[in-house]
Amino acid sequence: MEELIHYCWKHKLLPLGGLKTTEGKVVEVIDPGLHNLNSGPDFFNAKVKIDGTLWVGNVEIHDKASDWFAHGHDHDAHYDNVILHVVGRADAEATTARGMMLPQLKLEVPQEVRNHYKELLTIDQYPPCYQIIPDLSKLMLHSWMSALQTERLEQKTEAIRQRADDCGGSWEAAYFVTLARNYGFGINGEAFETWAKTIPLHAVDHHRDNLFQIEAIFMGQAGLLELNGVPERYREETSRDEYFARLRNEYLYLAHKFGLHPMDHGLWRFLRLRPQNFPHIRISQLANLYFGRKASLSQLMDCTTVEQMEGILETRVTPYWETHYIFGSESSKNEKHLSPFSLNLLMINTAIPMLFAYGRHKSSDKLCDRAFDFLEQLKAENNHVVKMWRQCGLTVGSAGDSQALIQLKKEYCDRKDCLRCRIGYEYLKTR
Incomplete structure (x- = not known):
């Protein structure tokens, strides 16, 4: 229950009957302080009056007072500036590394807060806060959605920055890997990222004017030019396929030239995959x-x-694939452009996060602001997460809204992290 005590202290959801230390001294909370999410005391720079005397310093919170000793705070100088020990159960007295005894406050979580928190954790409907959503103020929702949108872009920035580190500091390579990952459209995302990291762009650049050689390297590194990687029912036809043979021969030459090794073709998933996404x-x-x-x-x-961004992402297949979905099996002709739906997803999940991440890397507010502007201009995604929030009464007008709501579900609802959620706060506070 320590998290709930944290929450009540942070938001001053305190008992109406007043507060007293375990020694009977009157406590008045002027400012609960700044919540510390790193090591050290739980709240910095709190302002508390104890028996009329104003104290400014840190506050530490525990479920049981004895946790102070269990966590070693009595020997840690970082906790010498604690002015108040807030506990759910006062089963011990707390002393600092200097030997000073701390005033302790046994904080009773209001019963209605306990009840509402239990509802959020156990209610059958999803999301559990659905009842209050139609009554929430537009200002609060707008503020929370903006924060979630930023949080999601920051999260994607970390992933892109890690890819840049994995690629020897190359942001160009990180963009290619990010683009490739999102070409997997979920099901083959991991496989595409693995594949992209096997592509030596410096080597491919030597053959950038030859589409056939580029495709040979790309297909070969994916393990798709190995006969044992072809589904058995297509293996015989593939072995007689002239284009497959030409690509494979070209790849073997280029692989020897650049020391290339293909990825495991078994990583690719085809089950319940539409041919367009092969x-x-x-x-x-x-x-x-x-x-x-x-x-x-660049x-x-x-x-x-947005139109320029859409233009640089538009593409189609090479001529052979206009009449094939897999080697050795011919189909009716289809140029297989990216669909507007797929293009929209690539802009949302690749181009815009890359714009924001590179803006952060270069400390360019212009690029970061442009990323937010583009999100507001693009259509919202229309997946099951967005549909769920719409049914709850939320307005989803742009890709910025849909990204915020995906973040809300993944990082808060799915983790039952209602205590960090603004909607959860409203549920605990008002019901």
Whole structure:
């Protein structure tokens, strides 16, 4: 229950009957302080009156007072500036490393707060706070959605920064890996990221004017030019497929030249996957994009409109794939452009986060602001998460809104982290 005591202290959800230390001294909370999410006391720079005397310092919170000793605070000088020990159960007295005895406050969590918190954790409907959503103020919702949107972009920034580190500090390579990952559209996202990290862009650049060679490297590194990686029912036809043979021979030459090793073809998933999303099709589209010199970070950073951003991401397959979804099996002709739906997702999940992350990297408010502007201009996603929030009464007008609500579900609802959620706060406070 320590988290709930933290919450009540932070938001001053205190008993109406007044507060007293375990020694009977009157406590008045002027300012609960700044919540510390790192090591050290739980709240910094709190202002508390104890028997009329104003104290300014840190506050530590525990479920049981004896946890002070269990956590070693009695020997830690970082806790010498604690002015008040707030506990759920006062089963011991707390002393600092200097030997000073701390005043202790046994904080009773209001019963209605306990009840409402239990409801949030146990109610059958999802999300559990659905009842109050229609009554929430537009100002509060707008503020919370903006914070969630920023939080999601910051989270994606960390992932992109890690990819840049993995790629030897190359943000150009990090963009390619991020783009490739999102070409997996969820199901093959991990496989595409693994694949992209095997592509030596410095080597491919030597053959950038030759689409066939680019596709040979891309397909070969994906393990798709190995016959044992072809589904058995297509293996015989594939072995007689002229284009497959040409690509494979070219790849073997380039692999020897650059010391390339393909990824495990078994990482690709085909079950319940629409043919349009087969890795062969997506990789051909990426090869065409790369050949057209449109998959470069500089071009993305130069985009000042959504239309320009859309233009650099538009692509299609190479001629062979217009009549194939997999090697050795011909189909009716289809140019297989990226659909407007797929293009929208790539802008939301690749281009805009990359714009924001690079803006953070370069300390460019202009790029970061442009990322937010683009999110507000793009259509909202129409997935099951967005539909759920719409049914609860929330307005979802743009990609910025849908990204905020995806963040809300993944990072708060799914984790039952209602104590950090603004909607959860309203539920505990008002019901």
